[in-house]
Amino acid sequence: MKHWFCLVAVLSATACGSDSGGSDAASTGDSAVAGQCQGKCSFTGVVVDFKSKSPKEGVDVLVLNNDTGEALDLVRWPAFKSGQGGAVALDFPPEIPLVAFKLWGASGNMKFKESYQFNIKSTEQGKRLYAVWEGTYMAAMSSAAIKDVDPAHLGHFAGTIYFTNAQGEDEYVGCVVVALFDESGKKLEEEKDANGYGVKYAIRYFDTRTDMPTNLKTADGNEWTMTHTLNSRYMVGGVPPGKYRVAAHLRGQPDKVLGEVWLRPFPGSISIGNIYVSAGPDGKNPTPTDPDCYGIKDQL
Numbered sequence: 001m002k003h004w005f006c007l008v009a010v011l012s013a014t015a016c017g018s019d020s021g022g023s024d025a026a027s028t029g030d031s032a033v034a035g036q037c038q039g040k041c042s043f044t045g046v047v048v049d050f051k052s053k054s055p056k057e058g059v060d061v062l063v064l065n066n067d068t069g070e071a072l073d074l075v076r077w078p079a080f081k082s083g084q085g086g087a088v089a090l091d092f093p094p095e096i097p098l099v100a101f102k103l104w105g106a107s108g109n110m111k112f113k114e115s116y117q118f119n120i121k122s123t124e125q126g127k128r129l130y131a132v133w134e135g136t137y138m139a140a141m142s143s144a145a146i147k148d149v150d151p152a153h154l155g156h157f158a159g160t161i162y163f164t165n166a167q168g169e170d171e172y173v174g175c176v177v178v179a180l181f182d183e184s185g186k187k188l189e190e191e192k193d194a195n196g197y198g199v200k201y202a203i204r205y206f207d208t209r210t211d212m213p214t215n216l217k218t219a220d221g222n223e224w225t226m227t228h229t230l231n232s233r234y235m236v237g238g239v240p241p242g243k244y245r246v247a248a249h250l251r252g253q254p255d256k257v258l259g260e261v262w263l264r265p266f267p268g269s270i271s272i273g274n275i276y277v278s279a280g281p282d283g284k285n286p287t288p289t290d291p292d293c294y295g296i297k298d299q300l
Helices: 134-143
Strands: 043-049 060-065 087-090 098-107 110-121 127-133 155-164 170-172 176-181 198-200 202-206 233-239 244-250 257-263 270-272
Touching: 098 127, 110 134, 110 257, 127 134, 155 176, 155 244, 155 257, 176 202, 176 233, 198 202, 198 233, 233 244
Parallel strands: 043 127, 110 270, 155 270
Antiparallel strands: 043 087, 060 098, 098 110, 110 127, 155 170, 155 233, 176 244, 202 233, 244 257
């Protein structure tokens, strides 16, 4: 399995742990693995732990309608468990271009929170499906200075911002900021409690050394108010029911949206939606040349 930390060449290196393909992904599926698929499967994936990226067998999986977040068709695609090595294999008709997945349950002694992953092509091969361990969930909320004040009603978003290069490889993108909008187009700003902890609409980015969300400024003075070329993940904590647009733009250029994703939150859960951004003027990764767009490589 790919090492959690890897060195990323400035502006053009391939992102560690891309969500598609790779030697640690499920096979392309000449026979049924998990799910209702016989013969060559239109979709194959592998269920992995969100933090370690290690494959997980026996995790509960349900196919969802990508627009509504409800079960797609319980007769054709009932819930099932991930197979050996976390493998998932399914067949979808051409008229269903995008699907979503719900993951929950346990694998060995690891118990997973409910997580939802949207905007997945039904023809993907070797797609990573993320199961979020309860320990990772609690650690992420703590490191991000977000309070889970109402898990019965509020959910959370997370995802990665990617640029796909000419070779078809996903690269991290630095100096990107995301903004959250409700369905009417209103921009939503973070709400905090009396102690400064985020409780609603709290946007966070990830520490490039630990791959965990962090408060907007850490104690050592490093600012984490945007993405970096070593890690371009984002998180939004405390989102009420509804449908939301997460839009990505370069720092200081809020009117130039590079990419966006629509997501629905689910109570006490994480909805995962990656954002693929457009190229810069040179046709390459749009990360600016500013050194602070790159991130910090040293492990803590």
